[in-house]
Amino acid sequence: MADSTNPAPQDPSKLKISTPAIDQAPVKRPWNTTTIAAVAFLALFTIGGVVGILQFVDSEKKRTLRDWQTQMGLVAETRGAAVETWLSSQFDVLRAIASNESQKIYIDTLLNESAEADQKEGAENFLRNYLKKMAEANGFFTPPPVLEINANVVREGVAGIAVVAPSGQVLVASEFLPALKEDGFIDVLKENAARQRGLWNMRLDGEGQPSLGLIVPIYPVDAADNAKPIAYAVGLKQVAKDIFPLMTQPGENLKSGENYLVQEKPGTSGNTVQFLTPRREPLPNGTKPMTSDCPNDTETSAAAFALKQPGAFGIRPSYANVPSLVLGRKIAGTPWVVVRTASEEEALGPAKKRQTMMLIGFTLVLGLASVSMGVAWKHGAEIRASAEAQRLKIAAERFTGFSKFLRVITDNQPTAIAAVDAGGKYSFANRTLAEAAGITTEEVAGKTMPAVIGPVRAAVYQKINKQVIDELYPGWPADKTEGKWQPQKGRHEFEEGGKKKYTKTDHIPLRGDRDHPPGVLLIEQDITEFIVEREKRERMFRGLIAAFVAEVDSRQANAARTNARLIGRIARGGAEEMGLSPVEAEAAELAGELMNLGTVSLSQDLLSKGGNRNEEERTKYREAILRSADLVSGLEFEGPVAEVIRQAQERADGSGYPKRMSGDAILPAAKVVAVAKRLVDLIQGQEGPVQSLDQALRTVMSEAGASLDRGAVAATVDFLDNRGGRVKVGLS
Known part of the structure; x- marks a missing residue:
């Protein structure tokens, strides 16, 4: 439509634009529809401002609640996961017994009615010693009393491991195993007939301590897929010292924050909630485990709300009748729910005060603005009224001259x-x-x-x-x-x-x-010339960067000869997956490629050590990366490449280098570069032994939310595992 050649300029001096004199006499204007509309606008502005302020404050309240829901969900999730991990470890002990092929032979001997008595006795003795060893090694034993008296008194057991026939008969057991004749145990045994494991729910044993039973089926040697169990491995143990500490959240910063386990109390048809773990109140000693309960009313009980709706978030009265934030998390394979509560006053009190101050402040500002607008409008209306007639008088005369003037401007x-x-x-x-x-x-x-x-x-x-x-x-x-x-x-x-x-x-x-x-x-x-020239400069610039990267990578350890290029590719993929802008994604890639530039000043011996560097050498390596930022700081990039390099060694939890920045203070591009460098260093043995890609990904995911940013880790893993990233970066 046009080429880049500028047209010959026209002479605007030939324009004839006359401006007649303006009569300065004031012009009075009656109260009319325009004035009414202005007043109505001012009223609507004030009303709309009030509504907007109320909506803003309400949105702040909702945001605060969402933040607390996320925080409490994380706590409930970690406590629930800890309990599930502990349960899984206990079942693993019994599975080790159930899957021991040599033990199955002895069990078959005990079950064989035609076996000789001495064979059965030998099998029983061997199994008893084996079970005793496993029980003592894994906490399934009855501890001796504090003051033990040598007397001919039969001790009542509270824990142990046994091999039980499908009928419920104990074939062999470790020492001090309590009797297994309760109806509850037989019911669990029957339910477990077609399962891989069973749980004899928590109850108080003879010593008044919470006790838990676990059941794992034992199948015949070389059993087919549809084979029935020949026996069951049963374990009983007191769990107060194991489970109760898991309710304590590391780094708890809420005075009212509390975690506990609840379930529907057996035999109450779901009408009662039972507290399995100790409660903090009433002070000073709280309550003993499994000795407290409350009605199963989701409106008046935080525990009942969490039990009925695991994962839901709400505000309900706690067991101490204090309005509290509450969220529950179901424990898989059990009737238990982890309940997380915190006092509403402690959690939301500061935010409510801040929101009240915001409401007052915004209201005062709105009132002042409305009054100012009213005064300004009145004054401006008077001035406009006096000039309106004069402007209309000269409008027609100016139109022709102005059209010529615009033609001169556009043509030039x-x-x-x-x-x-x-x-x-x-x-x-x-x-x-x-x-x-x-x-x-x-x-x-x-x-x-x-x-x-x-x-x-x-x-x-x-x-x-x-x-x-x-x-x-x-x-x-x-x-x-x-x-x-x-x-x-x-x-x-x-x-x-x-x-x-x-x-x-x-x-x-x-x-x-x-x-x-x-x-x-x-x-x-x-813009043809501009685009062509820019593409030419970009190709040249990229070529120079590639040459620098190749030279720097050639000095790395043999396993890390692609260190910088690989970091750049992974960083770009992670940045794009995070939804960063094209400029930020480009900055992440360039920072990843150029962050090793400063290492050219390091000795070849130091670079070749990889993960075997001592602390002094690691410090030199970190300083060399900072020098990389200094080296490229004078180059013109679209994005903040130098600053991304400087922050790439910072960590989300504030443990990084050099300024110990944390959280949102770190650029998003720097967060994803930190994840990419950590991943590549693990793969190439720059941070210890060489790891496979899958091992390195698990390591990086375990550090998410701590040293590495959770969002950057999630985006990088998603890019590599779900977006074809492994092939794109050359790690397939």
């Missing part, structure tokens, strides 16, 4: 400027456009876009023009109601005369009136 612009209607017909064009088409500006008026600039460019531009006009007047011409005034921009690439042509366009909607339909002010700039 290097860009092509035109006004076109919805049908693509020109109503105005500047000299730049006309000369590019080889015609005069008068000849352009009334012609269509394909006739002036060609069908290819015309089709692209007209498509955008139509979108702009349709947004401004969705129902034109039947409905002339104005919609959204939304200019659009575009960058285009065309093939003209066998050469690439690049243009940049602005499409500004023109409102319709009585005499003119709606149209578009189209401004086109030829």
